[in-house]
Amino acid sequence: MKRLFLTVVAVLSMTMTFAEDEKLNNVESVKAYNMEVNYTKLADFLGLSLDQLEAVQDIHTSFCADMLNAANANTDERKSMVNNAVEKDLKYMRNVLTGEQFRKYLMLLNVTFNNRGIER
Structure with a gap:
């Protein structure tokens, strides 16, 4: 159970990181234009x-x-x-x-x- 919980936390953390990077790229794109x-x-x-x-x-x-x-x-x-x-x-x-x-x-x-x- 502990392993499952840690795996879910790790997956959610990685997902949040990718989403944040995508949002940052969009902001930089708008600034460039x-x-x-x-x-x-x-x-x-x-x-x-x-x-x-x-x-x-x-x-x-x-x-x-x-x-x-x-x-x-x-x-x-x-x-x-x-x-x-x-x-x-x-x-x-x-x-x-x-x-x-x-x-x-x-x-x-x-x-x-x-x-x-x-x-x-």
């Missing part, structure tokens, strides 16, 4: 005018929402949702930014994706 930025620093880096800054904030807010939706999606759908979010973001940013600003923004976005391990 959080694309919020400091708009003042972004404006300084890109050299944005006030009108451009307002437009970039609106576009990027939509992009952040799309990325969080992708983070909470199934693994099968996630990659296509990220691709759609990035394509939409770049399409709108291209209309707002100058060529040089867009090049810098694209570089910044690529570095962010690489550092966070997000595949697109």
Whole structure:
């Protein structure tokens, strides 16, 4: 009886450990897809005018929402949702930014994706 009890305790402990690790991985995944930025620093880096800054904030807010939706999606759908979010973001940013600003923004976005391990 004692052996049975210890076996049950061991199995439950291992199950709890695996469930906790899975939950932790999901939390880390959601953090990786959080694309919020400091708009003042972004404006300084890109050299944005006030009108451009307002437009970039609106576009990027939509992009952040799309990325969080992708983070909470199934693994099968996630990659296509990220691709759609990035394509939409770049399409709108291209209309707002100058060529040089867009090049810098694209570089910044690529570095962010690489550092966070997000595949697109």
